[in-house]
Amino acid sequence: MAEKVQPEIEVEDLTIGYGSNVLQQNLNFDVKPGEVFGILGGSGCGKSTLLKHIIGLYEPQKGDIRIEGRSIVSATDTEKLEIMRHFGVTYQGGALFGSMTVAENVALPLQEYTGKSPAEIARKVEEKLKLVDLGGFGDYMPSELSGGMRKRAGLARAMALDPQLLFFDEPSAGLDPITSADLDRLILRMRDNFGATIVVVTHELDSIFTICDRVAMLDKTTKTIAALGAPATLRDTSENPWVRAFLSRDGLKSEDKADVKVKIVE
Numbered sequence: 001m002a003e004k005v006q007p008e009i010e011v012e013d014l015t016i017g018y019g020s021n022v023l024q025q026n027l028n029f030d031v032k033p034g035e036v037f038g039i040l041g042g043s044g045c046g047k048s049t050l051l052k053h054i055i056g057l058y059e060p061q062k063g064d065i066r067i068e069g070r071s072i073v074s075a076t077d078t079e080k081l082e083i084m085r086h087f088g089v090t091y092q093g094g095a096l097f098g099s100m101t102v103a104e105n106v107a108l109p110l111q112e113y114t115g116k117s118p119a120e121i122a123r124k125v126e127e128k129l130k131l132v133d134l135g136g137f138g139d140y141m142p143s144e145l146s147g148g149m150r151k152r153a154g155l156a157r158a159m160a161l162d163p164q165l166l167f168f169d170e171p172s173a174g175l176d177p178i179t180s181a182d183l184d185r186l187i188l189r190m191r192d193n194f195g196a197t198i199v200v201v202t203h204e205l206d207s208i209f210t211i212c213d214r215v216a217m218l219d220k221t222t223k224t225i226a227a228l229g230a231p232a233t234l235r236d237t238s239e240n241p242w243v244r245a246f247l248s249r250d251g252l253k254s255e256d257k258a259d260v261k262v263k264i265v266e
């Protein structure tokens with residue numbers, strides 16, 4: 001009998017929003033260990049907000065989120081910090097501190113969370129920079145790097161503590177297609193060589209099919225998950241025309257548009 005593996009992340013009956021405004025409700029899904037899981041949906045449907053809830057930055061209006069079995073919603077501040085130590089996050093712009101060198105940026109989590117000596121930290125920083133093909137760039141300032149290099153430096157910082165769980169918000173936004181494909185390869189390397197579990201918010205269709213094992217598609221109209229599964233399967237077999245259109249380059253066909261209206265009226 002197959003061994004039952006505990007999900008890395010469990011999202012249960014989750015409702016999220018700001019103030020009394022509900023963005024998404026009744027969200028239920030798991031992220032399994034070692035998978036790349038995509039959060040998709042139209043602009044403003046609440047993808048980044050969901051990610052921020054999962055990493056414990058916001059409190060949900062309702063429901064629970066468990067990371068490796070531990071609720072990040074009901075955790076005390078100390079417990080939350082302990083859970084947060086186990087994962088790495090990169091934000092949209094790479095979010096490096098502009099007044100620090102690349103190496104100093106990557107060293108930050110190591111200085112904050114480990115008792116490593118400066119020499120050990122320097123070794124670890126160079127190892128992580130090499131991993132993202134930025135070996136030798138430690139002394140550069142973020143402003144001296146290209147957009148793609150800054151994103152990779154952000155990734156190196158997110159990986160400084162060797163987390164098993166990584167979160168990326170729009171990793172390839174604003175990058176040219178080649179740089180974006182490099183970043184995709186890097187994400188797959190994290191999964192395949194280090195067994196990392198990765199949650200990614202993305203718009204890029206190429207990326208979705210290249211890196212995501214499964215996706216959750218958030219619908220802005222119904223305010224909940226429209227589809228959950230492997231992106232190619234959803235594109236080819238979903239009964240929801242919006243889901244098929246979103247995942248294909250065709251856009252909505254006219255008969256599907258009529259279908260969507262009917263569904264909304266229902």
Ligand SMILES: Nc1ncnc2c1ncn2[C@@H]1O[C@H](COP(=O)(O)OP(=O)(O)OP(=O)(O)O)[C@@H](O)[C@H]1O
Nearest residue numbers: 018023041042043044045046047048049050201203
């Ligand atoms: N701190 C905040 N306070 C109030 N409203 C917010 C806040 N952050 C985001 N919003 C609003 O919540 C909605 C969803 O935002 P969010 O960034 O989660 O969407 P998204 O799906 O990630 O969008 P995009 O694809 O455009 O980045 C938007 O209408 C946004 O203006």
